[in-house]
Amino acid sequence: MATKTAVDADLAGALVQTMHVLQDLYAETSRPLGLTPQQAHLLCVLLGGPLGMTELSRILSIERSSLTSMVDRLERRDLVARIPDPKDRRACQIELTTAGLQQAHEAHDAFTQRIEALTADLSSTARRTLATTLTGIVARA
Amino acid sequence: MATKTAVDADLAGALVQTMHVLQDLYAETSRPLGLTPQQAHLLCVLLGGPLGMTELSRILSIERSSLTSMVDRLERRDLVARIPDPKDRRACQIELTTAGLQQAHEAHDAFTQRIEALTADLSSTARRTLATTLTGIVARA
DNA sequence: TATTGTTATACTCTATAACTATA
DNA sequence: TATAGTTATAGAGTATAACAATA
Numbered sequence: 153m154a155t156k157t158a159v160d161a162d163l164a165g166a167l168v169q170t171m172h173v174l175q176d177l178y179a180e181t182s183r184p185l186g187l188t189p190q191q192a193h194l195l196c197v198l199l200g201g202p203l204g205m206t207e208l209s210r211i212l213s214i215e216r217s218s219l220t221s222m223v224d225r226l227e228r229r230d231l232v233a234r235i236p237d238p239k240d241r242r243a244c245q246i247e248l249t250t251a252g253l254q255q256a257h258e259a260h261d262a263f264t265q266r267i268e269a270l271t272a273d274l275s276s277t278a279r280r281t282l283a284t285t286l287t288g289i290v291a292r293a
Numbered sequence: 294m295a296t297k298t299a300v301d302a303d304l305a306g307a308l309v310q311t312m313h314v315l316q317d318l319y320a321e322t323s324r325p326l327g328l329t330p331q332q333a334h335l336l337c338v339l340l341g342g343p344l345g346m347t348e349l350s351r352i353l354s355i356e357r358s359s360l361t362s363m364v365d366r367l368e369r370r371d372l373v374a375r376i377p378d379p380k381d382r383r384a385c386q387i388e389l390t391t392a393g394l395q396q397a398h399e400a401h402d403a404f405t406q407r408i409e410a411l412t413a414d415l416s417s418t419a420r421r422t423l424a425t426t427l428t429g430i431v432a433r434a
Numbered sequence: 435t436a437t438t439g440t441t442a443t444a445c446t447c448t449a450t451a452a453c454t455a456t457a
Numbered sequence: 458t459a460t461a462g463t464t465a466t467a468g469a470g471t472a473t474a475a476c477a478a479t480a
Contacts, residue, residue, distance in 0.1 A: 163420050164408040166427040167315060172334075173434040174312040176354050188446065188471095193313075205462055213317045218448045220463055225446080242456045242461040267305040270430055279304050282426050285419060286307040289411055293314040329448095331470065346439055359471045361440055366469075383438040383479045 177270070181262045185255060192263075194222060195231065195248065195256035202235065202247035231255055318411070322403045326396060333404075335363060336372065336389065336397035343376065343388035372396055 175189070182192040190212075197203070197211055209219045223246055226232045231252035237243040248256055271279060316330070323333040331353075338344070338352055350360040364387055367373045372393035378384040389397055412420060 162428075163412060163424040164405040166424045166431065167311075167408055167412075168319075168404060169431045170308075170427045171312050171315040171319070172354075173431050174308060175316070177434070178309075178312070179354070190447065206460085213313075213320070214447080215449055216462065217450080217464080222447075237461095240457075240461075242454095244462075263309060264305040267308055270433055271304060271308075273433070274426070274429075278426060281422065283304040283307045285415070285423050286311045287303075288415075290307065290310045290314050292411055292414070293318070329469065347437085355470080356472055357439065358441080358473080363470075378438095381438075381480075383477095385439075 173270075174267075177266050178263065181266055182259060185259055185262070187255065187259060190222065191226060191231075192256075192259040194226065195252055196260050196263075198232065198246060198248045198252070199256050199260065202245035204237065204243050204245055208246055226252070314411075315408075318407050319404065322407055323400060326400055326403070328396065328400060331363065332367060332372075333397075333400040335367065336393055337401050337404075339373065339387065339389045339393070340397050340401065343386040345378070345384050345386055349387055367393070 178189045178192070182189045185192070187195070194208070194212060197208065203211070205216055205219055205223070209216045212219065214222075223232060223234065227234060230249050232246050233249050234244045235247055237245055271282075274282065319330045319333070323330045326333070328336070335349070335353060338349065344352070346357055346360055346364070350357045353360065355363075364373060364375065368375060371390050373387050374390050375385040376388055378386055412423075415423065
């Protein structure tokens with residue numbers, strides 16, 4: 153029916169627009185920290201603990217070869233380190249250095265703060281509802 | 294207070310995760326069409342009508358010089374055309390070609406379909422609430 | 435003088451294919 | 458044979474700085 157289609161179109165459009173707003177915010181926030189959005193993402197993922205290249209590439213949705221060069225650049229800047237895996241001599245674990253941990257926290261805090269500012273005028277209920285709905289969407293993806 | 298902080302953190306995290314999910318979906322959907330996500334975005338923006346380089350760069354949040362090379366590549370593929378602006382001989386309008394219009398529609402429809410699939414199990418009310426909330430966030434940005 | 439768009443340059447991001455070392 | 462990660466290569470996205478043409 154016409155109404156449902158219109159609502160769906162609005163919702164898809166609203167989600168895409170929100171994505172672009174958040175992408176811009178993410179880029180604007182990363183830049184002053186001297187990080188690209190992709191680098192910030194990588195560092196923040198590592199806040200959860202060290203990861204192997206294959207697992208990290210899966211989480212970031214990039215090829216392992218692309219990740220190799222990203223890690224190279226971050227390792228040169230002493231933000232991450234490759235740690236040999238004692239269980240498997242082919243593998244390594246990527247972990248945050250002290251400086252990398254600090255950068256990751258700064259980036260994470262800055263993102264959170266910017267997003268909170270964007271959602272500051274929502275009611276507690278609206279905030280809770282939004283978080284729940286989005287979490288469901290993420291889980292479904 | 295502790296509760297509010299926790300909810301806010303969840304919301305910010307949910308928004309960031311949603312952004313990443315949508316980015317991945319956007320990339321996966323663009324690729325089989327032979328487009329990068331940025332190219333798809335550009336083409337979809339032009340569905341609203343021709344735009345000058347400065348305006349388009351503002352909408353896409355990239356520098357004009359970056360846009361020049363993007364438009365070069367799309368023009369080589371006959372997806373967009375540079376039309377001289379009769380009012381201002383410095384300026385040009387970027388417009389979709391017939392092929393570009395078709396590609397833009399295909400991309401737009403594919404995104405919409407994928408996102409609808411992701412939100413298919415939400416109730417009409419939840420869908421409406423989400424669209425309204427997100428539209429407000431976008432407007433505030 | 436200010437603005438529009440381009441050029442030149444340098445990085446970063448990314449994928450594909452082929453490779454090495456280990457399992 | 459299969460898997461972990463790297464190398465080589467190529468193309469795309471991006472910013473900065475300097476520029477030409479026009480307003």
